[in-house]
Amino acid sequence: MAAAVPCHRYTTNSPAGYEMKKTVAAAVAATLLLIAGTAAAQGANKGNAVNISNYGVKCDGVTNDTAAINAALTQLSGLKIQFPAGVCLYNGGGILNPATVLEGAGRHGTVIRALSPAASYLFDVYGQGAGIRGFRFEAAVTQTGGSYVWLRGQESFIEEFHMTGDYNGILMTGSVTRIRHGRFQDGAPGAIRIRAEGGDNSQMIDDVLMGAQQPQVSTAGIRVRNSAALIISNTSVIQQGIGLLVDPYTSTNSNPTVTTDAGAVFSLWVHHCFFDNSLNNGIAVVPTGTGSVQRIRFDNVWAGSSGKDGVLVANFGSGSVSGVHFSSPHLVDNKGSGITTGGTVEDIAIDGGEIAQNQYGVYLNPGANGVRITNATIGKGAGMTGNRSVGVVISSGVDYVTLANNDVRGNGSAIANGASGSHQLFRSNFGGIPTVEAP
Known part of the structure; x- marks a missing residue:
């Protein structure tokens, strides 16, 4: 028989056993470090704040921070990214992925200074739940195009901000987007400060102050072109070209896959707002082409001291304008009319x-x-004189007019009725409007 082969046994006291023990211990330690690192990364990805200064961003007013900021946005996707106080020189191109939030040191603490005159955007808030708060945006050179901030992600937002020198401060196209607690100062020539152009969105603009801008070089403070269920509240738009411009139009884009701001405006609710000292109209509802405007409600809104009409509701196209309702408006001291209509409009x-x-x-x-028109003062009241010419002008071609319970005293004349043969109901008015029963 062959001799038995001895069995080798390793003990912790043997050289081989000691080496094995060291190897196992090292492996365990490495595993524990990996687990700890993974846990730390997972914790960071749950929204812990990260200081962007640790990623090469200077915000010293001298260094061009564009590349460092954009690299950090890619690397820190999904986190809260904190900026230091200071001036960040920036050319734009930043994309905020889902849940990425940029947080500055306050709207007068951290400044994003645009270096380019016509960048398509500074920040594209692309991701769901992404947002920006606590920044000032300004221009190093005159802006001739583009937007400071593009809100296109679902539930994207900007809040606690200040903007000046913008050609377009904020473009809203994402659903359920929010603009809150902001200030706009002087805009670039031809500026439109906020553009709501995103279709069925359930958007909100709240607690925003624009102005005063002298000379008034902007085209409009807020423009709504393609929207549904937009709320504008507690906002003052002062000394812009037109305070609120609602101007849907026909798309001329033959490629349906390319986004366009053409469309219609439905269910716009504006309440507790000032549109004051506008160069043209305080509020202009002026669709063209096939653009339509349906269901707009203005509650406790001021449109005063405008260079033209306080409110202009005029249909310049073939679409419909229907359901424009005002509750307790303050339409005073305008060089034109308090409110003027034009073209085919109904249910005013x-x-x-x-x-x-x-x-x-x-x-x-x-x-x-x-x-x-019911329960209104159309003339002397609210500390103001009467309307200089006529209180109510009804032109030929106007039909189905109700005037009830109004005070029309103190005007140059109470009424100029050029459509007396149409359907009219005038009842219980003070100041020279005779009673007329609808036929």
């Missing part, structure tokens, strides 16, 4: 409020149908 209602110290109070041009 004013209930309560003051329409005073304008050239005309209410001027209804041909094509208005279904106009109701």
Whole structure:
């Protein structure tokens, strides 16, 4: 028989056993370090704040921080990224992925200074839940195009901000986007400070102040072109070209896969806002082409001291303008009318409020149908004089007009009725409007 082969046994006291023990211990330690590192990374990805200064961003007003900022946005996707106080020189191109939030040291603490005159955007807030708070945006050179911030992600937001020198401060196209607690100062020539152009969005603009800008070089403070269920609240737009411009139009884009700001405006609600000292109109609802405007409600809104009409509702196209309602408006001291209509518009209602110290109070041009003015002061009141010419002008071609329970005293004349043969109901008005029963 062959001799038995001895069995080798390793003990912790043997040289081989000791080496094995060291190897196992090292492996365990490495595993524990890996687990700890993974846990730390997972913790960071749950929203812990990261200081962007640790990634080469200087914000010293001298260094061009563009490359460092954009690299950090890619590397720190999904985190809260904190910026130091200071001036960050920036050319744009930053993309915020889902849940990425940029947080500055306050709207006068951290400054993003745009170096390019016509970048397409500084920050594209692309991801769901992404946002920006606590920054000032300004221009190193005159802006001739592009946007400071593009809110296109679902539930994207910007808040606690200050903007000046913008050609377009904020472009809103994402659903459920929010603009809150902001200030706009001087815009670039031709500027539109906020553009709401994103379709069925459920968007909100709240607690925003624009102005005062002298000379008034902007085209509009807020423009709404393609939107549904947008709320504008507690906002003051002062000394812009037009305070609020609602101007949907026909798309001329033959490629349906390319986004366009053309469309329609539905269910716009504006409440507790000032549109004051506008160069043109305080509020202009002026669709063209096939653009339509349906269901707009203005509650406790001021449109005063404008260079033209306080409110212009005019259909310049083939679409529909229907359901424009005012509750307790303050339309005063405009060089034109408190409110003027034009073209085919229907279901226009004013209930309560003051329409005073304008050239005309209410001027209804041909094509208005279904106009109701009730419980309003159209003349002397609210510390203002009467309208200098006529309180209410009803042109030929206007039909179905109701005037009830209004005070029309103190105007140059109470009414100029050029459509006396149409459907009219005038009842219980003070100041020279005779009673007329609808046929």
